Amino acid sequence: MTARQPLLHLIAAVAALLITSVSAHEPLTLHIAHRAAIRDLPAPAATTQSLELRVVNLDQWPEAEIHAALRSTAQILGQCGIRVTRADLLQVTAPESHRHFDTPRSRELARELALPKPAVFFTAGTRQIPAFDAEAIGRGNSRTRPELADTVWIAKGARDLGIVVAHELAHVLMDSGEHDSSSGNLMSESTTPQNTQLTAAQCERLNATGRRNGLLRGVD
Numbered sequence: 001m002t003a004r005q006p007l008l009h010l011i012a013a014v015a016a017l018l019i020t021s022v023s024a025h026e027p028l029t030l031h032i033a034h035r036a037a038i039r040d041l042p043a044p045a046a047t048t049q050s051l052e053l054r055v056v057n058l059d060q061w062p063e064a065e066i067h068a069a070l071r072s073t074a075q076i077l078g079q080c081g082i083r084v085t086r087a088d089l090l091q092v093t094a095p096e097s098h099r100h101f102d103t104p105r106s107r108e109l110a111r112e113l114a115l116p117k118p119a120v121f122f123t124a125g126t127r128q129i130p131a132f133d134a135e136a137i138g139r140g141n142s143r144t145r146p147e148l149a150d151t152v153w154i155a156k157g158a159r160d161l162g163i164v165v166a167h168e169l170a171h172v173l174m175d176s177g178e179h180d181s182s183s184g185n186l187m188s189e190s191t192t193p194q195n196t197q198l199t200a201a202q203c204e205r206l207n208a209t210g211r212r213n214g215l216l217r218g219v220d
């Protein structure tokens with residue numbers, strides 16, 4: 001035994017304490033206060049695909065605002081023959097730390113909720129840098145954050161909400177971050193009330209990829 005051993009023990013004890021305090025997260029407690037199934041969304045003249053959405057209200061967004069946004073989203077996606085057959089709205093009370101979009105915390109939240117996808121989260125804001133009003137995570141950009149695959153995150157204050165949700169869902173369904181600068185296109189970088197159109201090629205890609213990834217169901 002040498003005189004240095006007690007010091008080594010002390011260092012080891014301090015290190016263990018530090019590791020414990022870093023890894024000892026508070027368990028994430030979520031409270032689902034209210035569930036509602038929205039079924040009265042506008043349907044396209046001819047439906048070829050059906051889409052079911054899970055919608056999470058994380059920050060007391062007025063339900064009427066979410067409802068109105070989803071109506072407009074359903075109208076836009078209807079161009080591709082997609083009908084939003086149902087949208088399950090969940091009112092979730094989460095700790096303040098988990099109400100914003102913030103990759104590590106949003107991963108915890110998504111893991112805990114374990115919702116079928118695609119899922120749209122109406123958040124208090126974003127803590128990501130750069131900060132976007134809305135983000136879509138498909139398969140291609142979720143390798144390091146698998147819990148977030150096929151999710152959309154909307155920050156409070158986003159304008160043209162229905163168009164934003166449709167734009168982000170189109171990213172998810174196409175599994176692509178591409179934009180299209182042609183006039184009036186939904187996938188323009190900027191979401192404006194004028195940008196609502198999808199081309200036949202975009203619909204084709206959206207339907208094929210969405211179906212392959214199990215996010216859309218074919219309707220006979």
Ligand SMILES: [Zn+2]
Binds near residue numbers: 167171177179188189
């Ligand atoms: Zn985009």
